Amino acid sequence: MSQTDFAPWNDPNAKPLIQFKNVTKRFGDFTAIDNQTQDIYEQEFFALLGPSGCGKTTMMRMLAGFEAPTEGQILIAGQDMAQVPPNKRAVNMMFQSYALFPHLSVWENIAFGLKREGKGRDVIDARVDEMLRLTRLEKFAQRKPHQISGGQRQRVALARSLAKAPKLLLLDEPLGALDKKLRQDTQFELMDIQEKTGTTFVIVTHDQEEAMTVASRVAVMDEGKIIQVARPDQIYEAPNSVYVADFIGEVNLIKGRAEARAGEPEAAAAPEPAPPQEVTETAAPATVDGPQPNEIGEWLQNKLLFPILGKRDPQPKRLPPPDPKPVEAAPVSEVPKPAPPGGLALHWAEGRPPLIAINGDPAMAGETVTLALRPEKMAISKTKPDAHNALQGKVIDIAYLGNVSTYHVELENGLKVRAQMANTRRIARRDITWEDSVWVSFSETSGVVLRG
Amino acid sequence: MRRFLLIAVPYLWLVALFLIPFAIVLKISLSDVALARPPYMPQLDISGGWEAIRSFFSALDFENFVFLTSDDLYWKAYLSSLQIAAISTVLTLIVGYPIAYAMARSAPEWRPTLLMLVILPFWTSFLIRVYAWMGILSNEGLLNQFLLWTGIISEPLTILNTNAAVYIGIVYTYLPFMILPIYSALERMDESLLEAAVDLGCSRLSAFWLVTIPLSKNGIIAGCFLVFIPVIGEFVIPSLLGGSGTLMIGKVLWEEFFSNRDWPVASAVAVILLLILVIPIILFQRNEQKQREAEG
Numbered sequence: 001m002s003q004t005d006f007a008p009w010n011d012p013n014a015k016p017l018i019q020f021k022n023v024t025k026r027f028g029d030f031t032a033i034d035n036q037t038q039d040i041y042e043q044e045f046f047a048l049l050g051p052s053g054c055g056k057t058t059m060m061r062m063l064a065g066f067e068a069p070t071e072g073q074i075l076i077a078g079q080d081m082a083q084v085p086p087n088k089r090a091v092n093m094m095f096q097s098y099a100l101f102p103h104l105s106v107w108e109n110i111a112f113g114l115k116r117e118g119k120g121r122d123v124i125d126a127r128v129d130e131m132l133r134l135t136r137l138e139k140f141a142q143r144k145p146h147q148i149s150g151g152q153r154q155r156v157a158l159a160r161s162l163a164k165a166p167k168l169l170l171l172d173e174p175l176g177a178l179d180k181k182l183r184q185d186t187q188f189e190l191m192d193i194q195e196k197t198g199t200t201f202v203i204v205t206h207d208q209e210e211a212m213t214v215a216s217r218v219a220v221m222d223e224g225k226i227i228q229v230a231r232p233d234q235i236y237e238a239p240n241s242v243y244v245a246d247f248i249g250e251v252n253l254i255k256g257r258a259e260a261r262a263g264e265p266e267a268a269a270a271p272e273p274a275p276p277q278e279v280t281e282t283a284a285p286a287t288v289d290g291p292q293p294n295e296i297g298e299w300l301q302n303k304l305l306f307p308i309l310g311k312r313d314p315q316p317k318r319l320p321p322p323d324p325k326p327v328e329a330a331p332v333s334e335v336p337k338p339a340p341p342g343g344l345a346l347h348w349a350e351g352r353p354p355l356i357a358i359n360g361d362p363a364m365a366g367e368t369v370t371l372a373l374r375p376e377k378m379a380i381s382k383t384k385p386d387a388h389n390a391l392q393g394k395v396i397d398i399a400y401l402g403n404v405s406t407y408h409v410e411l412e413n414g415l416k417v418r419a420q421m422a423n424t425r426r427i428a429r430r431d432i433t434w435e436d437s438v439w440v441s442f443s444e445t446s447g448v449v450l451r452g
Numbered sequence: 453m454r455r456f457l458l459i460a461v462p463y464l465w466l467v468a469l470f471l472i473p474f475a476i477v478l479k480i481s482l483s484d485v486a487l488a489r490p491p492y493m494p495q496l497d498i499s500g501g502w503e504a505i506r507s508f509f510s511a512l513d514f515e516n517f518v519f520l521t522s523d524d525l526y527w528k529a530y531l532s533s534l535q536i537a538a539i540s541t542v543l544t545l546i547v548g549y550p551i552a553y554a555m556a557r558s559a560p561e562w563r564p565t566l567l568m569l570v571i572l573p574f575w576t577s578f579l580i581r582v583y584a585w586m587g588i589l590s591n592e593g594l595l596n597q598f599l600l601w602t603g604i605i606s607e608p609l610t611i612l613n614t615n616a617a618v619y620i621g622i623v624y625t626y627l628p629f630m631i632l633p634i635y636s637a638l639e640r641m642d643e644s645l646l647e648a649a650v651d652l653g654c655s656r657l658s659a660f661w662l663v664t665i666p667l668s669k670n671g672i673i674a675g676c677f678l679v680f681i682p683v684i685g686e687f688v689i690p691s692l693l694g695g696s697g698t699l700m701i702g703k704v705l706w707e708e709f710f711s712n713r714d715w716p717v718a719s720a721v722a723v724i725l726l727l728i729l730v731i732p733i734i735l736f737q738r739n740e741q742k743q744r745e746a747e748g
Binding site for chain 2: 064066085086087091092093095096097099100101102103113117144146160164
């Protein structure tokens, strides 16, 4: 995917294809869309993600022209769409139910929009054939929609909506009716087709996995508002609110009071209170290389071993000096090590050491915050791990998902957290089981501190 | 065995209530009129043994059917019946389709009520309702009084005892048979299909022609047959609302049977009528079958 380089939203000169300008939509007393402004760029694969009733479908229907905004403006390619009826828009939609015409064959369904444009027979034939090829439906051209499978129907719907080469394709929960395996295949197919045709796609879905897979940007919506718009990885790794963190994927939310920690993360290198071994190791090499015998050793060598082994070589054989990097890395794995300074400490339970999040914004100090932790970033072990953020608890449930297992751990204060581990061992050899007392740990940077 | 018994029930029903009566009618149509009771002969007398049965069959002939072709009253009545049935079917469709459409597009909570209103007239006797139309359509009837009162007309319109009254009566009576199948076809239609059509460049009107009409086609066909088939043999409406000029085969049948007491000719008329109806009935069945297969 070109996702990494493709980011027109960061380019101030890029002209958006779609502009929502302070759009509000009300149905009677109910506000479906609440004063939203959002740009969508050409060739984007933009996902509107949210629970049902969050307004995502209304956003899409306003783009298609089936609903008109109560307030505000929608511009497509710079043109105000207020007076443009749906049949005059260069926008096509793939419906959730596919809405294939049951009385027409696959071929006629795909040709439907082209015929309305009054194109010539040859043009229509060529375009329909092209669409059939693109969606690999050549064999089914003469079948009626009820004579093909769900996955094929979904491809017919896609071919039909792409046939008129719209500037913008809207997809309303397009894969909802497919089983998981087919859905995954189809997601990649969709991305492929989107790249091939260069069409801008706006997809509405409540399936966060789907949104994350296909989209270049995801807009998470709730109650008529867009909460966060970002690349899928940013949405997952850096949610801007508890709502987004909770909605996208699994998450452990630990509430507590934030307290600023001493020191700036940037200044960490200078006053490093390094452990003593480190000092000797870094200071010693100038005079003596390697470990030196103490008095008893000296005596043993001189009195007993000398006649047998000969003279001790004061410069023992040794490995070439290691790179400076491993030397620096080595102390990290040493046992007692204070956490890097900076960030926030989270007082989450009475009488428990605070949790440390060095990526926490010190501006939140003194507030009640939530630490959001992904289960896969939590490690679980039976012995006390070498980590500052370690919580003790009891395994109350294990969800075996095949590739991974999720352990539900109840902490001493009743809080339940989930930790996920890859099942690299066969099930019989797993050493953690129900009712085990375990430690759940995570690094100082794996959580995200969120307000509220 | 159980399966056989289950199938036997509807077959027995058909044999007892359709096939045997039809065989009797067919037998009468092949008999000769007689001043007797019953007014035809020969009579089948099984007690006479094999000989009697043979003489009975030898006495049967197609004389009555030949007679039907000799008098142009009969084929004119058949043609006129077909014509009236065809025209009133079209009229019923024109009136019924918008009603069915409006019902299918109404708010879901209203639909049961509207359906009930369509069926409601069946709760009253058919005959009484036709009499009520006589009261409405006559020269001193409610319609003329209303029109005179509003000043639209200065002289009462003559509607009763014309073909117009027959059409009004038929459309009124058979409207539910048209509305219900069309409604059920339209109600099943996914509304997103219309949105899809508009999305692909149709205007609202062309979406109606290209999507709504084809998808309600089966309902339209079913409704048309349900009106057309019984109207051909309709007797009450033309005799109560129609005039002397209204020629329908049902009326002819009635007159042969009760006025002329010519049971064999009346039976022949009925047999021909049935043969005529077999064609649309088969077409109707085939349509239903096709629809079931399409949905299957």
